[in-house]
Amino acid sequence: MGTKGRCLVSSRKDPDVSKTGQSGFSRRGFMQGIGVGSGALGAGILENEAQAAPPPGGFSGPGGVAITLRINGKPTNLTVEPRVTLVDALRNTLDMTGAKKVCDRATCGACTVIMSGKVVYACSVLAIDAQGKDIQTIEGIGSGNKPHPVSMAFVHHDAQQCGYCTPGFVMAAKGFLDRTPNPTLEQVEKGLGGNLCRCGTYVGIRQAVLEAAKEIKGGKNG
Amino acid sequence: MANYSWPPMEKRRLMGKRLERLDGIAKSTGRAKYASDFNAPGMLFGEFLTCPHAHARVTSIDTSAAEKLNGVTAVRVIAKPGTEIQWAGAEVASVAAISEDVARDAVRLIKVGYEVLPHLVKEDDISKAGTRAKAAGETVTGDLEKAFSEADVTHEGSYGIPVITHCCLEPHGQVVEWKGKEINFRPSTQNVTGVGGDLAKNLQLPATDVHVKMDYIGGGFGSKFAADLWGVESAQLSKASGGKPVKMFLDRRTELTIAGVRPSAFAKVKVSAKKDGTLTGWQSDSWATGGFGGGGSPPLPYVFINIPNQKKNHSAISTNTGGVRAWRAPNHQQATYLTCCALEDLAAKLKMDPVELFAKNADLTARPEVYRNQLKKASELMDWGKKWHQRGDSGAGPVKRGLGLAIATWGGGGHNSQCRAVIHPDGAIDIELCSQDLGTGTRTIITQVAAETLGLPMSAINLKIGDNSLPPSGPSGGSTTVGGVxxxxxxxxxxxLEKLYEAVAASLGAKQDELEAVDGRIQVKGHPDKALTWKAACQKLGVKVISEMGANDQKNPGGLNAQGVGGINMAEVEVDTETGIVKMKKFVAVNDCGLVVNPRLAESQIHGGVIMGICSALTEERILDAATGRVLNADMEFYKLSGVGDIGEIVAHVEVLPEHDKRGIVGLGEPSAIAIPAAIANAVANAIGVRVQRIPLTPDRVLAALEGRNA
Structure with missing residues (x-):
């Protein structure tokens, strides 16, 4: 149980599963990496980023920039302004609307996607900074006739009402179970503390995530 | 006339079963398309410029720089010079552009001059409201002075419940395309049938010009019935941009500032009772704000309406803040909070178990038997008898446990709903009505009813909702949808079915009224051997399509739906008296809702109501800055909702009983969301031995109350 402000909260994930800032994907983090990294590590980062990134040493924008994002295993070309966030690029440019824009400042988790194995808030990642990463969205897990076990568990336990927070929760749960395949209830409550629901579906969500863990382990759908 | 009554409990195949919601997979795979998910080629984005002052007059507005910006297609002035603005966040101008970012750039280029005027944004201290407080006039019943002087015990207390917002995750907004004579309107709405007419009226057009479509809504809770200024502006921006569709959804700051609030309520209450707990007198001086229009008058005393001697005064305070909208059970959360806190304090003074006090006074309510039974059931589920202790008598350690109780009531009934059932000669079935599914499970409920009646599986029903070309069905408010649809x-x-019986009676050698639809067959009643399969029966229609209407008769629902439900809520909390942190341990909610169509969905409604109530009890409050008049926490970081780890154990009990069942169907969305903050506040008082007068029960307030500084 963490604290934020003066109120009791548990709406943040553990520091090790933080979705933003410290996770190394922010633009600021990248720039700091370059500044400090005169050694091999820094150069390595720069080289990897450079494969897909716009002019090295120069700057991007302010107009549209052609970028390539690897989304659900497929390289996807698009043109966005450098200031456009990943969630806006997904929703407005690519018509991938599973991730929702709700708080737009890394609080509620409705825009959750998985980026190179880490759960991130897509509202707080710039699209151009997502180049070179493996981006997994709700559209990329499961298939039309075989939904992902987490999605199925949400149905079985009625873990959704209006459903607007649901895709974010499903992605957060998937990312959580990838790291924590045998969770306790307490771990579920902590691990999904970075997502918020307004209709009040947490009772179903707790059960759904525990069930999904068993399903995935049993290899049914895995 | 046909007999429409519900099949007897024991004969229902689908109604009453714990079926999964039909749109569950669409939602949990991200495929469900909400209004805000709609994209179209060439679509533009709309943005508002809003006023930073709580009270101001616009003196000048210059949009020329915004109009010249590349990518901007339209700029409109909403508040012309001379306009008096009454709250921060009010809309001043609107812009359409090729992207949200360009639209925001344009908004920043608009120059507005304001004459800043004095404002009032806080209402907790009524003595500072001056002429902004409007008294509603005194209501008197019986002889209160006599009741107080003869009472064995009286209690006086002050209580407060703040303004909170709806905080719908999908913000208010829409996509509008105004091309020629036709307007395509895709709003996030609780009112698909009526919202098109509302937009048309605002644009001075015939309602027939507006085509409304909405498949999914990301939360409404009472705040999304009208076309609103943003609907009108989207339409005008679309027209001004050559008919291109304009998407305009409020950003979170604007959403939390102007898109609707629940009014506050504050009161000084005095109650009296005999030694045995019988209530004899009630006095309340209450006040509230719901924004500039005042608003919010909680019905007091709540549920115990027949306390014999009463005197009540209420004032509505007009503040320079965003306006009130219906919020899941308007006025009831406030009323039960003010009433049940006072009664719990009275019980503590009497050294009486509040369950006993409530049961003792059940005859002062409209439904004594229902409440007595619900008190019993809830006590059993909470293990109240074993766990309850006298106020403050909760051991020596710093962490104290306590139990609290509160009561709810709601109306319900059925809204004005019409449905068309179409049976095609190939056996396919369309069920058509212009309802919406707020996430309560309306799609599932309608399909259960249709399939039950037709003797078919759920999969046989092709349900069409969310389009205003379908037969009208009322707005989803007041928990009236399930009863109506x-x-x-x-x-x-x-x-x-009657029409189908007419078509096949001859071939089954029976009269029309001797037939029934069972297990996918049309058969002579009780004779599965004298039957046609559904498909074979429909083939007898030849080329004829059956299309029949049905309407809920609000004046005479004929036992299909009813009004009036109750609920008992019990909370168990743990309070750390060193940190002031309140932790939910267990919550029990017992509700009746007449005939229960789907217990799984009903329980989800209750869970949702309880969790929303936990948010308002522990963390939720719109905080205004007295100096600037602005909302300080118009974001989701500091406008705090509870997370998955904050809710404790929740036991939802929906009463499935013959005496409720025979009343017909009653909505549950609102009654399930009423008495939670009151129960939690009472549990905290029971745990720590003192009353925290105001919610949310934040650590600072708990610590202050412990130190004798209630504020």
């Missing part, structure tokens, strides 16, 4: 669907499907 289930009744109209029942009637339409029975009417359609």
């Amino acid at each position: 289930s009744s109209s669907t029942r009637k339409a499907t029975i009417n359609a």
